[in-house]
Amino acid sequence: MAALFALPNELRISSLYARFPCREQQIRSLATLLSVRAAPCRNIILHGLEATGKTSITKALLESLSTEPEAANGTANEDSIHESLRFAIIKSAECITGRHLLEQTVGVVAKAVEWKGAIGRCENLSQLVVELSRLLSSWTTSGEGQHRFVLVFDGIDHQRDAPPTLLQALARLGEIIPSLTTLFLVTSPRPQFLHFPGVPHILFPSYTKSELLLILALQLPSPLLPTGEKDTRETYTRFLSAVYDSLSKHSGRDLLSFRHVASQLWPRFIRPILSGELSPTPFSRLLLANRSLFQDDSVLVSSIISTPPPTSLSQAGTTKTKQHTLANLLPHTSRLLLIASYLASYNPPRLDTVLFMKTSLQKRRKKGGGTALTRTTKASASKSRKISRKLLGPQAFVLERMLAIFHAIKEESRGARGRGSVNGSADMQTAIATLCSLRLLLRVGNADVLDGGARYRVAVGWEVIRNIGRSVGVEVEKWIGD
């Protein structure tokens, strides 16, 4: 007769230690809390930030625990207690609604217990309890020994359209259904979010620098150094440390982004070695030669374009793409409208008369570019508000005001003389509607489009506007107040 209590098989778990370095403690506690003959409990919460190994460790551990009986069959055959553990993982990211989650749960559980037969619909939590107990009771009664079923809800705190009592109800499943463990994988749990006392929490902390370096150094980088594997490993470790200190320390400390940055920089870093200019041994010289790499933070911005365009386009495409900016693709009127919208969004309406009236134009010119108002109200403005308007974000404006600004800047734009008047033409409205559907202009509020009071807001930034302004010969700086 074997003891009622037995720690999980150390041999099996130790293989996991190698797969997931720096996570021994978490694996050990989780294994204890999960295995049938150790200290199984009804609810477990695993929490930690992104890329700390919650999902993968849980999955690997459960896989190893569930296959244990068969593997250990030969040796532990004299044990009369036959233990079996099965599990089901439900990813909340794949469930569109709360009901979808419930349906998914039933489906996955049925698959795990090899249920043959029809499964009823599962529209709410009570039905879930009924269905689950039906499925699990048939499984527990089918065989001898101890049974335990582990239900894993991955990312349940980000579930879309969740019923309000979802989490609390799931936590109480174990009270109704015997031998069921519910595992919640969440990012950061609020205190008592299950409304249930005494739930064990296991924290998966973010990796520290030394841990990150250790994990990344396990895998060799893709282009090896010509001098061999040992040299590569040495250089790579020191390179990783440099990358961490310069870039990843301040942004993107998690494993995934660190790995991404490192994999992007490595081929550029070892280029001098591959071309034979430098040798890997004095690392400091290599670092010095590549110091621009560590100062450029553009690698941190995740790019959506990864590979160069396919061969047929690569030659012609590179020269062409330069010209295909928004500034020269939009029609002339649309460009001016966009500039007018920007000005309407970023200029306070009270400055309009100063900035755009023809009589005041003369005055501003004489004073040399700067608006008359900036000089006079500098003292008072500094008292009331110091934040630049550019930083406050775009404000909503009425269409009528933008059109007035449009007519003011139109005369300034390049080639304004030769073009006919556009006031009141349907083309203008078309252009505005097009800009809206391109999401360069945003409609604010839900007023009717035909309503004169409909409000808009510009959705492009300063850089874009300045380029567009230059393409039509409007210096936008001149029109920006304060």
Next chain:
Amino acid sequence: MSVDEETHSHAGFDTLDHQQVYVYTPANAPDSANRPAKRRKVAGVQGSISADGPAQILRFEPLLSGLESSECVALRHQTFERAWLKTETQVQTILDDANEDTLEDVTAFVHSTSKARRFSERVPTGFIVTGPNISSQSPLFRQLSSRLRTEINGPAVVLRSSDASNLKAVLKQLIRDSITQSLSRGDENGLRAEQDGRKLLNYDLETLHSYVEAHGSESVVIAFQDSEAFDSSLISELVKLISSWADRIPFVLLFGIATSLDLFRERLPSSASRLLNGVQFDVEQTSSLLERIFQKAVAGYEVPLRLGSGLVSGLMERQDDHIQSVQSFVAALKYAYMCHFYGNPLSFLCDSSVGDDHPNLIMSHHIEVIRMLPSFRGMLGKLVDNKQLARAKALLKDGKCLQQEIEKSQKSRAILITQLLRAMSLIASSSQEPVEKIGLYVTAFRGELAESEHVKRVLDSIKRMTPDDLLNFIQILSNAIDNGCTETGLAGWADEDDELFPQMRELHSQVSALAVHSIKSGIPIRSSYAIHNKGLRTTVIAQRVQLSYENSTLTDQDKEFTTLVDRLIGHLKVYFSQLANPQELFLNEAWLYDWTLPQKSAFTPRPREAIELALSTPIRYLSCDCCESIEGLSSTHPPTAMLYQMYLETGSLINIFDLWSAFFEMVGGGEEQKCDERDALVMFYRGLADLKSLGMVKQSKKKADHLAKLAWKGL
């Protein structure tokens, strides 16, 4: 409209169209006489017209106050059909080819992802940068999806922003579309809404997964046609969802991007954008596509109807200023054709072959019309200036004589058009920097090619050339003459040309002899212009000194080369100055369409300006006697117009009582009491309601009894 015209205008009306019930007679019934006349192209125009002339349905109105014979009307119609059909097919082939490269690239990309798929949570994505012309997106994506469906094993779904309100709806549509695609191919077990005895929800991607497994699909393509118009949170949710399924379903995403890739990325949260693994594809931009269509359909060699310079520049300005869209250009082109053939009684002369077949078509009223044409008057004026009075008199009096002149004009037109196109292609090929083809066309059809900047630039560039450059230049010219121009469909004319081409040959041999000589002697040859140019760069005093110095040291070879350059320039000048202005050619009205007014009124409406004009000066529309031409307020104006003019003078907040008292003062006529107060109030209310429905005023929230002013005049 006369009674005669009215009956004709109903000729196209078929009562059968508006009948709810009718007796069905089988098509293969023996009597074919009752069948409705088919609109078909008849080979022998003359025969068909004489056979069933009156029975044939006239699509066009007879012009010349009904005097025009039905034959001519039918002929105009046929000429239009034929001309437009030809142009349309040309345009369509260009449009079909336009996206070919992009389609191929995208298909290759989707293929490559299905081959090189490995476990990764980053979803392979194609970004198709289409440019801000939204109307071109839908044909492109239609072509794309049909291409992908035939070439890729797996479903391809195009999503539009209009039918994607939330995640659930998108998924439903995605699943339904991808599964019905194979059902239409005759596959019955496509939809498996059940799995393991469990009924799946209709937005569960499990359905798609089992479908993909059952069919062994290599990739599931999801194309977002107008990605800007999608809610960005919806896109990011979809991307996350798709990425989490990417290990089971081979998803490929395609985004149609109208603005720019950076703007698109800025809208996505980084948690979504780092899941995308993208490749960018560029679509041929509208401007270059437009130029290709222009070259073929307007400036082409065999274009049936020529567009005048005014119209073309107007069209292009509109493209540049407002809409950059090929579709709208083609619509405008078609409208020009329609206007020409519908409204111009001489338009059947456009097709030069028609005149030969039907000598009797030109009736006395046509002759009358032709004598009224400005081009006829211009020709007469020239004849009188040249003292050919007898000829002028004959043209005025004798119809036969004019007939001959008409036939002659057909030939001279063909010659002129060919000359113009040849000259244009010469300039385009010989100019060193790329030439704006449309601008060139406009100049050429204004008859100003000889003095234009284009020619000047070419001639100036010749002066600065070294012998090698000059040889090259002459070679390019000869090639252009020899090969013609493929873009416009112009054939080479080396055989016909007995002036420029031989001259070029001769010059070429002479220059090459000089060049060989200079290589032997080792002294570079320059023309005096080139030296002159260099001298110009020094100071004024030094320049004078230097110039005389340089001139004196010109070698004989230099001098010879200079004369050759001069001769080449002379030849080219003569060649370009030979070109006449097509707008001065006799009978150009028949084949040159240059009205901008119909285009403007049809394609650029100005609703707001029209309303403002109607309200501020109602006489422009009413043309009544009472108002005369009084500017500003008048009690004779309609009440709404009166109110509007008062409204224009107010500030942004309008006190209703003030407005009413001003209005009553105006309507009631002060002391005279022209109008009852209650009647005036009715007029006031109605006028104000009109203004409100036009969106000019609304109730103000800031102040009681005040209206907010919403619209200003002239915007």
